[in-house]
Amino acid sequence: MQSPFLSFFQAGFECSxxxxxxxxxxxLIASTRHDRFAETDYRAVAQHGLRTVRDGVRWHLVERSPGVYDWSSFLPMLRAARASGVQPIWDLCHYGYPDGLDxxxxxxxDRMAAFAAAVARLVRDECPEPPIYCPVNEISFWAWAGGDMAHFNPCTERRGMTLKIQLARAAIAVVQAVRDVDPGARIVHADPAIHVVAASAGDEDEAAHAHAAQYEAWDMLSGRLMPELGGRPEYLDIxxxxxxxxxxWVLRGPTIERGHxxxxxxxxxxxxxxxxxxxPMLVAETGAEGDARANWLRYVCGEVAAAIGAGVPVHGICLYPVLDYPGWADDRHCPTxxxxxxxxxxxxxxxxPLAAEIERQAAIRTWHPGRVPQRGCGGRGGRP
Incomplete structure (x- = not known):
């Protein structure tokens, strides 16, 4: 199976x-100063073999007024990616949306679908390489954090499933809107992969339900669950x-550590x-903090290699975030x-140490040969 990605090891720029x-x-694009130094950042990660990158289109900056698009925050990044020869995966909604939108x-x-179509037209006209988009980042986590726990917008409790359904509905509309503009676009749907176990024999059914909930959003997108939302099997691309x-973790309990x-x-x-x-699959985010970074990548690479050896088509590992960033809650420096x-x-x-581990992992295994861009997005001419 040909990989859709330019590189197996990838760089994820935090864009919440x-x-x-x-x-x-x-x-986070602004607070890490990635907006100012996008081309420098892209060239830096490419030097370490990370030629596919996850990055974000900041919807709240592009559409400050309904239906009016200001590309000044995105166009320089798009052109920097092209100039640097990296392949972007553009997150269209990474937890944020315009003020005043309910x-x-x-x-x-409707607004998200129209915004996505506008992005797709711009990318199509600027960059002839077939694009890759992530419509709504982490539907399941957002539904929990924003709908059940009031950690961030929309800051509600006990409405997680309602929010998950709404976000899935939006993601479905985005996929169709993007493909109406550019039928060759590829789509990544990123969500946490989890494992939940019971604390006691009486909790087994509840733990199993919590574990299975990780699949609800993907089931909605593919039409397995709540087909009235409009999901289709082909919408679940990568x-x-x-x-x-x-x-x-243990249900209502602590994290389960490796070795347990x-x-x-x-x-x-x-x-x-x-x-x-x-x-086809992508490890769309993975990483650790501080001195654990290299060891964690070593573990993930070993597990991914074993999965590939067993016939699971994993086409990439995205280091996320590839830049240290200020913490969401307190602005502390997060060395990730x-x-x-x-x-x-x-x-x-x-x-x-992390750079050395990336180099070592790239050398000890043939992950995939990459793929030759079919239309060229490295400054090699306009769209045919």
Missing amino acids: THRRCDGRRLD IWRPAFV LGLNYYSDNQ PSYRPFRDILAQAYARYGR GLFGPPDAGGRRPLCQ
């Missing part, structure tokens, strides 16, 4: 734009699994998702990236 419940809008109303779906060290008898190998989680959907904060000229310090 949600509002916290205290009203503060976050913009996420619960039908207009939210399955993006986001996986971190805290993605396994209840810890499930990541290869098994990948295999279960593939058995359910039969779609391959690169740290920039100096005045955009140069960022390198995490040497």
Whole structure:
């Protein structure tokens, strides 16, 4: 199966734009200064073999007034990607949306679809390479964090399923809108891959339900669940699994650490998702903090290699976030990236152990040969 990606190892730029419940809008592209140094950042990650990147279109900046699009925040990034020869996966909605838009109303779906179509037209005209989009990042996590726990917008409790349905409805509309503009566009649907176990024998059914909930959004998108939303099997294109060290836990209890008898190998989680959907897969986010970075990548690579050896078509691992960033809640420095904060000229310090591990992993296995771009998006001419 030919890979849709230019590189197996990929760079993910944190691009969250949600509002916290205290009203503060976050913009991680700005706070990491990636907006200012996008081309420098793209060239830096490409030098380490990360030629496919996840990045974001900041909807709240593009559409400040309904139906009026200002591309000044996005067009420089789009052109920087082209100049740098990297292949972007553009997140169209990474938790944030324009002020004044009610996420619960039908207009939210209509506005997002129209915005997505406008992005697709711009990308099509600027860059002849077939594009890749992530319509709504982490529908399941957003539904929990924003709908059940009031951690960020829309800051409600006990409305998680309602929000999940609304976000799935919007993602379905986005896929159709994008493909109406550019039928060759590929779609990544990224959501956390989790494992939940019971604390006691009496909790087994509840734990199983919590575990199975990770599939609800993908089931909606593919039409398996609530087909009245408009989902279709072809809408579930590339399955993006986001996986971190805290993605396994005891129901209403602590995280299950690696080495614990209840810890499930990541290869098994990948295999279960593939058995359910039969779609090409991407580890769309993974990473760790501080000194754990290189060791965590080593673990993930070993598990992905085992899954590939068992016939699971995993086409990439995205290091996320590839830049250190300020924490959502308190602005603390989160040392998660391959690169740290920039100096005045955009140069960022390198995490040497992580860079060495990327190089080692690239050398010890043939992950995939990459793929030759069919239409060329590295400054090689306009759209035919």
